Amino acid sequence: MSLLALKDVRMSFGPVEALRGVSFSVAEGEAVALLGDNGAGKSTLMKTITGIYRPTGGAIRFDGQDLKEKDPGEIRRLGIEMIYQDLALAREQDVASNIFLGREPTRRLLGLPIRMIDTARIEAEAETIIRRLGARVPSVRYRVGDLSGGQQQSVAIARALTFSPKLVIMDEPTAALAVREVEHVLDLVRELKRQGIAVILISHRLTDVFAVCDRVIALRQGEVVADEAVAETSMNEVVAHIVGAG
Amino acid sequence: MNFGSMAMRRPAALHSLGNMIRLESLVVLLLLILALSLASPYFLSVSNALNILLATSVIGILGFGATFVIAAAGIDLSVGSILGFGAVTGALAVNALDLPWIIGIAVSLLAGAFCGLVNGLLTTRARVPAFIVTLGMLGVARGAALVLTNGQPVYGLPGPMVWLGQGRPFGVPVPAIIFLGVAAITHFVLSRTRFGKYALVIGDNQNAARATGIHVERHLVALYTLSGFLAGLAGLVSAARVNSGDPTAGTGYELAAITAAILGGTNLFGGRASVVGTLIGALIMGVLQNGLNLLAVSSFYQQMAIGAVLVLAVWLDQLNRGRGRA
Ligand SMILES: Nc1ncnc2c1ncn2[C@@H]1O[C@H](COP(=O)(O)OP(=O)(O)O)[C@@H](O)[C@H]1O
Numbered sequence: 001m002s003l004l005a006l007k008d009v010r011m012s013f014g015p016v017e018a019l020r021g022v023s024f025s026v027a028e029g030e031a032v033a034l035l036g037d038n039g040a041g042k043s044t045l046m047k048t049i050t051g052i053y054r055p056t057g058g059a060i061r062f063d064g065q066d067l068k069e070k071d072p073g074e075i076r077r078l079g080i081e082m083i084y085q086d087l088a089l090a091r092e093q094d095v096a097s098n099i100f101l102g103r104e105p106t107r108r109l110l111g112l113p114i115r116m117i118d119t120a121r122i123e124a125e126a127e128t129i130i131r132r133l134g135a136r137v138p139s140v141r142y143r144v145g146d147l148s149g150g151q152q153q154s155v156a157i158a159r160a161l162t163f164s165p166k167l168v169i170m171d172e173p174t175a176a177l178a179v180r181e182v183e184h185v186l187d188l189v190r191e192l193k194r195q196g197i198a199v200i201l202i203s204h205r206l207t208d209v210f211a212v213c214d215r216v217i218a219l220r221q222g223e224v225v226a227d228e229a230v231a232e233t234s235m236n237e238v239v240a241h242i243v244g245a246g
Numbered sequence: 247m248n249f250g251s252m253a254m255r256r257p258a259a260l261h262s263l264g265n266m267i268r269l270e271s272l273v274v275l276l277l278l279i280l281a282l283s284l285a286s287p288y289f290l291s292v293s294n295a296l297n298i299l300l301a302t303s304v305i306g307i308l309g310f311g312a313t314f315v316i317a318a319a320g321i322d323l324s325v326g327s328i329l330g331f332g333a334v335t336g337a338l339a340v341n342a343l344d345l346p347w348i349i350g351i352a353v354s355l356l357a358g359a360f361c362g363l364v365n366g367l368l369t370t371r372a373r374v375p376a377f378i379v380t381l382g383m384l385g386v387a388r389g390a391a392l393v394l395t396n397g398q399p400v401y402g403l404p405g406p407m408v409w410l411g412q413g414r415p416f417g418v419p420v421p422a423i424i425f426l427g428v429a430a431i432t433h434f435v436l437s438r439t440r441f442g443k444y445a446l447v448i449g450d451n452q453n454a455a456r457a458t459g460i461h462v463e464r465h466l467v468a469l470y471t472l473s474g475f476l477a478g479l480a481g482l483v484s485a486a487r488v489n490s491g492d493p494t495a496g497t498g499y500e501l502a503a504i505t506a507a508i509l510g511g512t513n514l515f516g517g518r519a520s521v522v523g524t525l526i527g528a529l530i531m532g533v534l535q536n537g538l539n540l541l542a543v544s545s546f547y548q549q550m551a552i553g554a555v556l557v558l559a560v561w562l563d564q565l566n567r568g569r570g571r572a
């Protein structure tokens with residue numbers, strides 16, 4: 001049974017039809033690559049899944065639930081996390097705050113019914129996660145705006161992995177990274193797969209995609225033009241689909 | 247990457263304080279106090295300090311509301327008018343309608359919160375920019391206050407309401423107590439609760455707020471409502487101080503409130519804000535005004551001085567940032 005299933009998903013920005021009836025599904029623990037030229041609609045498609053955009057048509061089901069009327073917070077709680085292309089971090093907040101953003105544990109103030117953020121717990125848990133991920137972040141108290149691009153990405157990744165997701169979506173996570181950091185992201189995808197967590201990876205680097213994904217989906221002008229198992233296709237074939245020569 | 251240099255930018259003890267407020271603001275305040283103590287023999291005394299707190303209380307209360315709204319990259323230009331509207335409606339409730347004093351207090355607060363709610367709903371639902379919505383409310387709330395009273399102050403409030411402005415338990419003016427009490431509560435809310443953190447995150451990166459499940463629109467409505475509520479409270483206090491609801495009360499205070507917040511280190515573009523900073527910012531203005539009064543300097547010069555201090559404080563901050571984040 002599939003974990004995520006999209007059926008005829010449509011999305012328009014005014015007159016611009018970014019998605020023209022997209023259907024595909026992702027199984028539990030499966031790693032799927034989503035490919036396509038700039039402007040093909042990849043980011044828009046992922047944002048309809050995470051609830052940032054409400055699709056203008058079609059249906060999205062995840063783990064037996066209809067996502068259509070759910071907001072981004074509810075969808076996260078169902079187990080979908082996304083690492084956004086722009087990372088979606090609050091630069092003025094520290095590392096720990098960013099990792100727990102939107103899901104801060106709280107405690108009572110002096111036993112009163114007043115809830116305050118449990119900063120000590122957030123920092124301790126953020127420390128553990130950062131160390132487990134082997135991320136090179138000097139301290140969880142650092143302001144995120146002061147970190148390097150790679151470090152900021154580690155924070156975004158840590159946030160996506162903290163709440164035991166069932167599906168992790170990564171939107172071009174390797175676009176701005178050095179070679180060693182790219183390896184790190186690919187290892188991470190393998191590790192997620194091993195733990196039975198499904199992944200949707202958006203990337204322009206076909207070698208990476210073929211190295212870690214089970215299936216490739218190609219999107220062109222808001223439509224799925226290919227959906228094939230990695231074992232049954234080749235890079236040349238996929239490129240042909242992306243540019244529309246296939 | 248050289249993280250060491252950033253951590254060493256300030257001595258450790260000052261570092262955590264510096265995270266909370268802009269140290270430049272505190273330095274400016276202390277220098278002002280020092281200079282005025284030397285310039286006037288009447289400046290440095292407990293009774294004068296209480297005078298300053300009393301005189302600063304209304305602007306300060308508005309400033310705390312402004313801090314939350316600006317934290318979220320919003321702006322509220324209507325608080326001065328809402329103050330007047332709150333003052334008038336509370337006074338009318340106990341005079342024209344003969345309602346008990348407790349209702350009068352509630353009416354002032356709710357009138358303010360209602361205006362703020364309207365601001366919030368219009369900015370988020372109708373998607374009119376906050377600058378325009380609150381500029382509109384500046385006109386509407388002031389006009390309503392004038393219409394309701396025919397432009398005349400509503401004299402005479404019941405004792406308990408007057409006490410809020412004129413009472414002096416243990417010699418401390420009640421408005422000063424309210425001012426510091428609101429400071430303590432709003433400081434806690436901004437720095438320790440989700441409500442405060444989400445305000446900052448919305449101002450920092452609205453997409454990040456949305457993506458992590460924060461209800462951005464709902465939160466903004468709450469923030470404008472809070473700002474309106476505090477303006478209603480400020481209206482209540484200022485009416486109590488003069489024992490009348492004056493429809494022109496609070497004219498121009500919106501700029502003073504914003505100035506207090508910015509002087510205190512709150513970033514006009516959102517994401518960074520501190521209630522303690524705003525407290526210091528409001529005190530800088532209050533101290534300056536009080537000191538220049540003692541020195542018999544014309545109030546025209548006082549306005550110039552406050553404007554100059556504002557630009558100076560923000561400039562010092564820019565210099566410091568330039569060094570620290572190069
Ligand atoms: N917020 C938006 N408003 C209007 N048009 C948008 C918006 N986001 C994306 N688009 C348009 O939708 C199409 C798909 O964009 P996008 O999903 O970002 O593509 P990709 O991620 O594949 O590069 C493009 O034509 C883009 O201009």
Ligand SMILES: [Mg+2]
Nearest residue numbers: 042043044085
């Ligand atoms: Mg994209």
